[in-house]
Amino acid sequence: MSTLEAVTMANNLFTVDLARQMNGDQNVILSPLSTIIALLLICLGAEDTTEAQMKQVLHIKNCRDIHYGIQDLMFELENAKEFKLYIENTLFVEETCKIANAYINSNVWYNSKPEKVAFRNAPRDAMEHINSWLEEKSKGTFQNMPETLISNNTKIVVVNTAYLLANWTQNFPKYKTKNYEFTLSNNEKVPIQMMSAQGKFNLRTIDDEKLRILELPYGAGKDLCMYIMLPDNSNDLYKVVENMSFEKLTSWTDPKYMKKKYTTVFLPHFEIESAYSMKDIMSSMGMPDVFNDTKATFTRISKDNLFVSDLISLATVNADEDGTRDVTNTDDHFGFLALMLPEATFRVDRPFFYVIQHKPTDCYVFYGTFQKP
Structure with missing residues (x-):
């Protein structure tokens, strides 16, 4: 297995762990890749039990040259021609901490340098600085973190953002977007704007799991795609994710x-933006020492007593007629297909989950659930 393949497998294993940990009744959007990169950034400075816990949770215990593997993976993603993926990670560190030069130099893999802020003497100013960074890096999508996050005892806050610009291979004509009913997990029906399109799509039915799958590719090359996982019943999503x-x-x-069929697709018009405090989630997954002020060991970052106050993970996905964001349209129709009768209908009118995958590397870039409008 190459280093790139090992990194991708670690990311995809971590994706499933995160999905099950965050399984609930709320809409979810996160970038496992962005989160794992942020954690690897601080893992560079970890030692002893702290390092061992992180490597176990990230599935990199036996993976050599992991940081070079991440570099190779990001090169593949950042140089794609048909989509733009923006991933940013930064450590905000208390200004009185002396950071080791060796650690600063090692961050070349992640194009990131720790930023010093006055958590101890000016926590409000530190918060405003981090919020300004978030607004810039997320293209204005996210602007404010919870005020309770920062105090004069804060040592390190790690922030990561993921933002995708991509267009569907086959767009959904805007004139076909109409109001339909969406059935919630409690069987309540609510109105929702539903896009629709006809074309050749890859489909799969898994009878044992009571699950249908739709592949929605992006761009002419289809190197990136969203897989919609649709349970047969509106209240089955939790069970499907739990057993995944x-x-x-x-x-x-x-x-x-997959089998390609000429299909009529109905998909909710949705946009999910999220900012998660990952401290409790990561602790539950097996790395509690990272956030413990008496147990954390980050001596490769600094000889000062450091611990991570929180890991903030931010992501956004927008499924509209064009794709994830407003960029140049790709082909809107398939010409001769207009003369064909649909072989199948795929109506996403109940809770579902999805992954966005980079097919050349098999890497899951985003994971999300849609429970309600």
């Missing part, structure tokens, strides 16, 4: 099991 494994998700998104 790495092997199952890998199989569900395997193109050799």
Whole structure:
């Protein structure tokens, strides 16, 4: 297995772990890749039990040259021609801490340098500085973190953002967007704007899981795609995610099991923006020492007593007629297909989850659930 393949597998294993940990009744959007990069950034400075816990949770315990692997993966993603993926990670560190030069130099893999802020003497100013960084890096999507996050005892706050610009291979004509009913997990029906399109799409039905899968590619090359995982019943989503494994998700998104059919697709018009405090989630997954002021060991960052106050993970996804964001349109129709009768209908009118995958590397870039408008 190459280093790139090992990094991708670690990311995809971590994706499933995160999905199950965050399984609930709310809409979710996160970038496992962005989160794992942020954690690897601080893992560079970890030692002893802290380092061992992080490597275990990130599935990199036996992965050599992990940081070079991340560099190779990001080169593939950042140099793609048909989509733009922006991932930013920064450590905000208390200004009185003396950061080791060796650690600063090692961050070349992540194009990131720790920023010093006055957590101790001016926590409000530090908060405003971080919020300004968030507004800039997220293209104005996110602007403010919870005020309770920062105090004069804060040592390190790690922030990561993920932002995608991409267009569907086949856009959804705007004139076809209409109001339909969406059935919530409690069987309540609510109105929602539903896009629709007809074309050849890859589909799969998994009877044992009571699950249908739709592949929605981006761009002419289709190197990036969104897989919609739609349970048969409106209240089945929690169970499907709870029972999901790495092997199952890998199989569900395997193109050799898909069948291309001329299909009428109905998809909710949705936009989800989220900012998560990952401290409790990461602690529950097996790395509590990272956030413990008496147990954390980050002596490769500084000889001062450091611990991570929180990891803030931010992501946004927008499924509209064009794609994830407003960029130049790609092909809007398939010409001769207008003369064909649809072989199938895929109506996403109940809770579902999705992954956005970079197919050349098999890397899951985003994961999300849609529970309600």
